[in-house]
Amino acid sequence: MTGITSERRAPLAERLGIRLRDVGAGADPAVLLGLALRRNPRRAQLLVSRVLGKHVPTDPRLVRAAGLLLGGLVADTLAGTPLRPLPVAGLHAAVRGDREAAAQLHAEAEQAIGREPGALVLGFAETATALAHCVAEGLGGAACLHSTRRPVPGYAVAGGFTEEHSHATHHLLLPADTALLHSGAPLVLVDDELSTGRTALNTITALHRTAPREHYVVAALVDVRPAGNELVDGVAALGARLDVVALARAAIELPADLADRAAALRAELGDALPPPPVPPPHGREPRLPTVALADLGWPAGVPAGARHGFTPHDHRRLADALPRLGAGLARAAGLVPGERTLVLGTEELMHLPLRLAQTLADAGHHVAFSSTTRSPAVVVAAQGYALTSGITFPAHDDPADGPGPRFAYNVGGGDGPAWDHVLVVVDPPADTAALRSGLLPALAQHTRRTSLVVTP
Structure with a gap:
């Protein structure tokens, strides 16, 4: 899958008509995020995190620091204290490739780890599995579970939900001990991007039927929800409280004809997936260390x-x-x-x-x-x-x-x-x-x- 050169044309964000505006007091979303085009009819745009370590090889100290910082915001929310200020300058410098800044940011984030382990942290597979772990670590070592798309023999399904815009939509919850979900402790849902809040609301609604609790927190690296409180109101309708924290908040503006623009761009750039590598002859697979x-x-x-x-x-x-x-x-x-x-x-x-x-x-x-x-x-x-x-x-x-x-x-x-x-x-x-x-x-x-x- 080699890159298709497109230097002679306007940037894809301009051609798609997508605009990202900073609307918060935290990190700059334009620093934390890049833009790509999905091969997915459910959603045209892919917001690519520069601090997640999924699509972009990243200094691992930056990736973990971002998760610990997010965990710190969750800790403040659970404790009912004002949210701590983020080290925005150091975060931005680390994203731009300063390895010394990444090391310093990570060291400072580790020193600020909270002592609020009395919560359950739930991460969304596949992108937020490491992020959820780091948030749990930022709380002082809270219990953690992530959804999975891989059924495992011997583990009963304790719940499930859908991620409507995803390429692979179905999530399973397979805790070894179902008491983990029934403790009544605050539940912290972690994702890299909070786009509409629909996945979070689907998840909370499904879990609340069998394991209700009073307090939910949604934590994301970037919150790009449209105006309105559909997520908060939806949780309130269940009789529970919801708080939302993020490292950055943004408004994303999408043109009405985005699907048509995306289809035209995919056709121009070559919509067919490249073939997988040619397998080596049978018995000649590499014998790697x-x-x-x-x-x-x-x-x-x-x-x-x-x-x-x-x-x-x-x-x-x-x-x-x-x-x-x-x-x-x-x-x-x-x-x-x-x-x-x-x-x-x-x-x-x-x-x-x-x-x-x-x-x-x-x-x-x-x-x-x-x-x-x-x-x-x-x-x-x-x-x-x-x-x-x-x-x-x-x-x-x-x-x-x-x-x-x-x-x-x-x-x-x-x-x-x-x-x-x-x-x-x-x-x-x-x-x-x-x-x-x-x-x-x-x-x-x-x-x-x-x-x-x-x-x-």
């Missing part, structure tokens, strides 16, 4: 993510183990100081790759973090456009909704490899032959070396 985190002293009983729940005790044990795990990973994978290293998470598996990347960055390695995604989007090698390169490959984790293409954006570009070393992090169900014939060969032209990291 593989690091099993279980061999590096992984804390027994701690899950690799919050698909089935993540407790305050899990937060503490993972935090204690991370320095040892990071040092062991650097040795086992042969990381070289000064090399450009990308830690690549896979779909919902974002938080652990993020924390490993952040730990490596804290140790002095030049690391970026991003993740693969299900979301198809247009790639254009144009200045100011958010997705300038990308790769496509088949799903490699036997998803319940069937096979389909998956993507990784902004991992390439230029004449030579963009990375000296890529660490691809997967859980065991995704460590398959399809991984070795799909994602790994697709990455090969963009990196000098690749290592596979497998969670417990």
